[in-house]
Amino acid sequence: MFNNMDLNLLKVFVAVYRHRSITLAAEEIGMTQPGVSGLLKRLHHQLDVQLFVRSGRGIVPTHQARELMRQVEPALIQIQNALEGIESFSTDHDRRFVIYASEPAMLMLLPKIEADDSLGNVKIELHPTFSSEEKLINSLNQQRVDLAIDFANYSAPSFLFEHLFEDELCIIVRKHHPRIDDAISLEQYYQEKHITLKLRREDAYLADYFTEESLDERHIAAECDSLLSQMSMISNSDCVAVMSRRLARMFAEKLDIKMLEAPFTSIPIRYRIMTHNRMKQSPSNQWLRQKLKSYFPHSE
Structure with a gap:
């Protein structure tokens, strides 16, 4: 089975699993909805197990899907990080980062980003964070955003937190x-x-x-x-x-x-960078976290 396995099928599976939606998964991957449905059916046939079942207007993963996700997602992340790390992250390549941040963090960051002439072809976009903790966690889980900047003290073991700056x-x-x-x-x-x-x-x-x-x-x-x-x-x-x-x-x-x-x-109001643990070793995410920290030196 492994010799005939197309890794793109697993990539589609992970996207559908995160979003619980074929439509949203298609938007993330940049495919059509029928295209995603077709690849998902191929994976169903190859594995010979039911991965998703209908529930209301959406779909929910089966026990087999949860087990597959638990084992496959870390491996795909390692592959992605390995491919990123071949040449390491470079600002010579076009890259768009999306950050969720509260109003104070946005107001302080934007002038620093605009004044930074070392970004090259990298674009950093700031978006207002959610008023709901659940929505913020879901967005990071589903990789709709690269990271968030927040002062809230979340108890979320699947996430990496790093100090950014303090206020009072x-x-x-x-x-x-x-x-x-x-x-x-x-x-x-x-x-x-x-x-x-x-x-x-x-x-x-x-x-x-x-x-x-x-x-x-x-x-x-x-x-x-x-x-x-x-x-x-x-x-x-x-x-x-x-x-x-x-x-x-x-x-x-x-x-x-x-x-x-x-x-x-x-x-003290302690602002922290928040990203999913799967992004901890990603060269691009590491670069972004270090770049944000450089905007707030300890002496400031």
Whole structure:
């Protein structure tokens, strides 16, 4: 059987297994849906086992398919990595990387990527990450994205996590605030109106999620889902806001806002690179991870 086995059949099987969909697998591989169905039928006949069964509008793998996936996927990854490693990764070749990232990471990365003249023919695209942990995990599992940058602490043993950079909280107000000068006390913090940002995935305000103390209820004037909107509203009001220090530093002069030390104990915001373990030894993925780390040296 092995001598007559076409490895492309296994590649198709893995794609269908990940997506649980012939249509989505066809899109990933760059084939037509009938083409994928035909190759899958060939594999069914060669192995003489049922690999997928219908369930509702989709398909689900059988026990035999799960066993095949468990043994075949690592071998295909090794083959892919070996072929990539023949000449190692080179920026002379056209390559497009897709990264999922939160708003702060995107705002900090884009200028660094644009200013990097060593990328050659490589393109790095930034896309907003999902508000759902399950959707993010699935996208990485199904290789729709090369890696993600996130501050969440996932317990996902199938994934590789590497430190990228740290951030912390600060308070921002407009430069000519009528009541707040160069410092803010905890009492003043509670007296002022607030423009807040809610972390949808964690269902908590930014200030509450990254502080050691339990903060009291605040007088909320507005709630944002974007840090840039939050800073813009602060520059045109007498409210206060809790903000990422790195972002505040980037936009303070442009938006005429000032940064103040937070009157509470903030927890470091640790951003990490997240990718599937299958990509750990991939020369291209290794290059991408090292490139991202070079944008955030420890001295910064």
